[in-house]
Amino acid sequence: MVDTPFANAPLVPATNDAAPLLDVRGLSVSFGHGPAAVRLVDNVSFAVGAGERVALVGESGSGKSVTAQALMRLNPHMQVSGVVQIGGCNLVALSDKEMTAERGASIGMVFQDPMSSLDPLMTIGDQVAETLRLRGVSAAAARARALRVLDELRVDRAAERLAAYPHEFSGGMRQRVVIAMALIGEPKVLIADEPTTALDVRVQERVLDLLYSVSKERGLAVLLITHDMGIVAGFADRVMVMYAGRIIEQNDVEPLFASPRHPYTQGLLGAIPRIDQKREQLQSIPGAPPTPFTRPPGCHFNPRCAMAMEICRKDYPAMIETGSARVACHIHGGGHA
Numbered sequence: 001m002v003d004t005p006f007a008n009a010p011l012v013p014a015t016n017d018a019a020p021l022l023d024v025r026g027l028s029v030s031f032g033h034g035p036a037a038v039r040l041v042d043n044v045s046f047a048v049g050a051g052e053r054v055a056l057v058g059e060s061g062s063g064k065s066v067t068a069q070a071l072m073r074l075n076p077h078m079q080v081s082g083v084v085q086i087g088g089c090n091l092v093a094l095s096d097k098e099m100t101a102e103r104g105a106s107i108g109m110v111f112q113d114p115m116s117s118l119d120p121l122m123t124i125g126d127q128v129a130e131t132l133r134l135r136g137v138s139a140a141a142a143r144a145r146a147l148r149v150l151d152e153l154r155v156d157r158a159a160e161r162l163a164a165y166p167h168e169f170s171g172g173m174r175q176r177v178v179i180a181m182a183l184i185g186e187p188k189v190l191i192a193d194e195p196t197t198a199l200d201v202r203v204q205e206r207v208l209d210l211l212y213s214v215s216k217e218r219g220l221a222v223l224l225i226t227h228d229m230g231i232v233a234g235f236a237d238r239v240m241v242m243y244a245g246r247i248i249e250q251n252d253v254e255p256l257f258a259s260p261r262h263p264y265t266q267g268l269l270g271a272i273p274r275i276d277q278k279r280e281q282l283q284s285i286p287g288a289p290p291t292p293f294t295r296p297p298g299c300h301f302n303p304r305c306a307m308a309m310e311i312c313r314k315d316y317p318a319m320i321e322t323g324s325a326r327v328a329c330h331i332h333g334g335g336h337a
């Protein structure tokens with residue numbers, strides 16, 4: 001085994017790069033082939049810059065987790081098209097072997113349930129160091145690096161706990177270990193798919209604070225997948241709202257919360273309970289989101305939309321820019337997509 005130059009690289013790379021680190025264009029994801037193919041994600045485009053935290057929100061089945069899996073190319077049964085550019089490399093065009101090398105190196109992922117990401121029979125130290133060991137870094141150097149990243153993520157008594165097993169950690173500490181596993185290869189982009197859903201509220205806050213500061217310190221581009229608009233408000237710089245496989249609105253977090261443009265976004269925000277609000281004032285969105293088999297023609301939200309017009313049942317609306325927002329809704333003009 002050799003100690004590669006990578007093993008001695010600074011843990012916190014400096015970056016002031018304003019260009020997008022993650023540039024996604026025309027991403028579509030289908031299962032199956034030919035007439036039986038089902039499109040789960042349809043022509044999604046977005047970018048995330050260095051040190052930026054972008055939230056991808058929507059109801060269950062909207063396509064947000066499928067988008068995350070497609071960026072990582074985790075499911076070999078998915079047909080993925082479009083461009084996923086990180087540092088000049090289009091991940092969609094890579095061979096399976098090349099993509100395996102990119103996971104952890106240019107793009108990392110944190111999943112919802114830390115227990116499902118951890119091997120109960122391996123020590124924490126070995127699991128965090130594994131990415132580096134697979135790259136040929138010596139056991140001693142990989143272990144030293146694992147300790148540094150666990151320290152950075154404020155895992156208590158990290159040195160003595162390298163030899164511990166996952167069941168000896170609390171839920172919050174386990175999620176820190178999973179974040180350490182995702183970060184030890186120093187990826188430029190981190191996808192966090194509902195990373196705090198399995199945690200109680202206080203631990204949730206600490207884990208999000210940690211992700212926030214790591215993103216700032218490392219210049220990491222973070223894509224947070226969540227259905228929780230409360231988390232979005234405290235964590236993200238920018239929000240993308242997804243419905244039935246498409247992004248229907250994007251904006252900076254403050255204007256999106258202050259003045260949502262799309263009727264679906266208005267419904268999502270209207271459904272958040274507020275302390276100064278009576279229960280009967282809470283709004284809900286009527287009906288249920290369509291499945292990929294039951295998406296209606298035109299705007300996919302039209303059966304649930306109180307403002308639907310004739311054109312909404314025929315043409316899917318184009319994404320148009322209005323102020324800092326991008327929105328796909330006929331009310332805001334722009335014709336069909």
Ligand code: SF4
Pocket residue numbers: 262263264299300301302303305306307308309312317328329330331
């Ligand atoms: Fe409603 Fe029409 Fe806008 Fe869709 S395009 S959200 S149906 S108004």
